[in-house]
Every structure is written in C-alpha cells, then in structure tokens.
Amino acid sequence: MTAHTSSLSSGVAAVSSAARVSVEAPCGRLSLRARGDLSALEGALGLALPRKVGGRAAAGELQALCLGPDEWMLHAPLAAVSGLVEACAGVYGALPHSLVDVSGREVSFQISGPRAAELLTLGCARDIDTIAVGEGRRTLFDGSTVILWRDAADSFRMDVWNSFASHLLHLLEVGVRELAAEAL
C-alpha cells in the first residue's frame, strides 16, 4: 500500500454563501491502462468500463472514469485496493494491462455550493458546463493537471497531485471568499 504523503488534513477548508471547499479523506486510487477486448478486466473489476472519454461507471463503492481511449482512473475504498489489484493480476494472461496503485499520489477536494461551477472558472480555461453531471474530465487548473468529477450540477470533486495541493487549495479558498464578497 502506498503511503499517504499529503500534508493536508481532511475537513472543510473554506465556506461562504457562494461555495464550500473541503479536503476529502484518503481513498484508494488505481491508474489503469488497457487496450483490446476489456471483458476479462471488466469481469475482474465487476464493472463495465466506460468507453467514452469523460464517461463514468460505478459498481458499489468502485468508481471508474475514462480519461483517454485506453486509460481509466479508478476510485475505491483503501481496503478494497489490494483485492482489486489481485483480481486484475489474475486476468493479466488473458489481457496484458497496466494497473498502478497511485493512492498516495493525489488528494481530492470536494467543491460544492450554488456558485461551485463559477469558482472553477478561476483556474480552468474550459467551459465547465461541457462536463455533464455524472461525467468527469482530466483538465488543467491554474497550471496543474487535475481530474474533475461532476457529481451534481453544483458539486464537484477535484483530484490533485500532492505537490500542487496546497497551492490549489489556497487559490480555491481565496475564490470562495471573493465570490461571496462580490456585490451581485
């Protein structure tokens, strides 16, 4: 199991009438690369992998987001990681693939509230509303590559590499206050 190196502790980081930003508790994260007939892997994971970039699927507490034509990010409870790695190793002969435990690489922020999407425009050049509810994307936020999961119209998760986390969290905290200070 990868050690958790993020210096941020989980909990609410900033809240205002506009939005709320919190640091999520550590979770299991697996980076999956595979091509060809994915059925063996899908059997091992117990989940149908989404084929469209940005598409998501979930089975129980396991979530999958398609990042590219042959790349997925999987989120699961920490305790489930070793079982998933073992199950996928069992089908390696049928479908060679790459499955890497990156649980210690990233931390997730929860960003919610009536102006959550607007808050994201602070650092993201793409149109946030092209990410439909229930989808996700890898994109760029203030110079760092992040993964955005849109869980509801006004609720997002952002996966951030640890080395960028304190900078991005600070930027979001300022944004949360700024949006609330604006005269509407």
Add this chain to the structure above:
Amino acid sequence: MLLIHCPYCSETLPEVEFTYAGEAHIVRPETPSAQSDADWEGFLFLRSNVRGPHYERWRHLHGCGRYFNAVRDTVSDKFLTTYKAGEPRPDLSTLTVTQK
C-alpha cells in the same frame, strides 16, 4: 485563445490543454541500418517550414493524453482540421471549412 478540436475526445477545447509536437507524417525508416548519414539528417533535422497550411502533430496532454495530427495555417494560425494519428493526410482541397 485558440480552440483546438481533439479527435479522440470529440470536443473543442482551450489551447492550454494541448502541446505542439512538430511536423506530422515524418516516417521513421523501416530499415534504419540501410540509411545513409544524409538520410538520417533529413529524418532528424530537415523540416518543411511551410508558409500556409502545415501538417503538424499536437498532443492533448492535459486531457486524454493522445497525440493527433492537425492542419494549421501558419499565417493565420487557424486550424483547418484535426484527425487521429495514423489516419491518412487529408487532401488540402477538401479543407475549405475552417474549424472555429
């Protein structure tokens, strides 16, 4: 800001998600040991440096991660089209509609 269409994501996205990767359709020799020094010089260093429509590679680095090809006018900086890596070079005469 330039907007670039990624043929893998089927989305038109801000340029900052992409990186430029040089001229496209430079084919690596199949029999490297049969190449002369001059052949290698051409493969490694000599590029067409077009004024006008240029076939070039881009990568959707902060997105799907894929390399793809594009035709971009080097004078106007407008993209005429983008297409997946490995697809044939599109005929310039068919590229009348400019991508937004």
